[in-house]
Amino acid sequence: MFILISGALLIITISSMMMIISSILSKKSLIDREKSSPFECGFDPKSSPRLPFSLQFFLIAVIFLIFDVEIALLIPLISIMKMSKIFFFWNISFFFIIILLAGLYHEWNQGALEWTV
Template sequence: MNFILITSIILIMITTVIMMLASILSKKSIVDREKSSPFECGFDPFNKSRIPFSLRFFLIAVIFLIFDVEIAILLPMIESLPSSSIMSWSITSILFIVILLVGLYHEWNQGALEWSS
């Protein structure tokens, strides 16, 4: 027991030192406007090189991932039907689907599923 405690303390200390060293060494000391801007044949750029990211797209992608993972959780429930009682399986699956539908209704009601506003 004592060996595990000492080993874990040593590992935490080593990890902390490595993280602090990485943080100190990774900082750039001088930020140069010319080096951070894109290169356009020696001239100043005519417009911004970065296109602004759509926050709507990001929110819809996150909602899609959440529902996709929930569907992946729902699919193995069919395989567990023969090994469980029909009453507990039905209650569990109906409750899970109701929670999914309530979440979908909430997202729809908040307007998060509309692509353009």
């Protein structure tokens, strides 16, 4: 047990020392304004490099991705229909579609589907 604890302490000590040494050595001593500015073919940039990002567009893209993956999960249900009993197939299909509709209702209720400016 003593060997295990001392080995763990040795590993933690060595890794901590390596992290401290690497952070000390990696610090830049001279910050150049030209090097930290954005580069656009040798000219000063015409507009701000930090353009505002539309959060509404991002939410719509994430919702599309989620429902697109769920539709891709619905495709194998067609081939499962021939291999399983019709009662189990309809139960699984109904349950999956109910989950999809509940998610859609939740997004609609939260207002994520409204495209406002």
